[in-house]
């Protein structure tokens with residue numbers, strides 16, 4: 732394997748929001764190709780209970796975009812209140828400020844994105860224990876991330892979002908998603924504009940890894 736290319740894709744698949752190109756059409760064959768790659772991901776018991784809803788209809792995208800926008804601003808107001816009461820350190824604050832600006836932009840433009848992809852899984856987590864919950868979400872989230880990596884490798888950007896789920900039922904009604912199906916995310920997909928992407932600053936892995944005993948480092 733060409734480790735440099737593989738590691739580049741793994742380390743530079745960012746949440747693309749401000750640099751989504753709303754004007755450029757995305758060939759649906761590319762979406763199909765990336766979904767074929769995505770379904771190589773693992774599922775609990777090889778259940779393959781996934782289903783991907785691809786939305787290109789302008790009226791449906793606009794309706795979902797509006798629900799996303801409403802939910803985002805409810806979330807943002809609650810976060811503002813929380814942030815006013817707890818300081819988190821300067822670097823974190825700067826990074827968060829960039830994320831917030833970019834997230835506001837996406838919230839105001841979600842409905843304009845060329846393609847939305849909603850990865851779904853058959854089943855509901857309500858009334859399940861933690862083992863079964865992990866099994867359900869764990870059977871759609873790896874495929875969703877693989878899909879984002881495959882997009883990135885082809886020059887397409889996306890952002891993992893979940894805020895539309897405040898209105899999960901309304902979005903299900905727009906798209907005819909059955910009641911016993913769970914939506915895992917909403918990915919706006921588009922070509923991206925501008926420069927290439929860089930690895931993000933993260934808390935080093937060593938600080939969030941224990942060896943043999945919680946809290947033990949080598």
Ligand SMILES: Cc1cc2nc3c(=O)[nH]c(=O)nc-3n(C[C@H](O)[C@H](O)[C@H](O)COP(=O)(O)O)c2cc1C
Nearest residue numbers: 744745746747830834837890891892893894895931
């Ligand atoms: C489970 C999950 C839910 C997320 N929900 C949203 C969302 O609703 N809206 C949004 O703009 N970003 C959302 N994000 C993206 C995160 O804000 C983003 O991953 C984080 O800021 C790190 O940036 P990066 O992905 O560019 O490395 C979500 C990410 C994850 C993993």
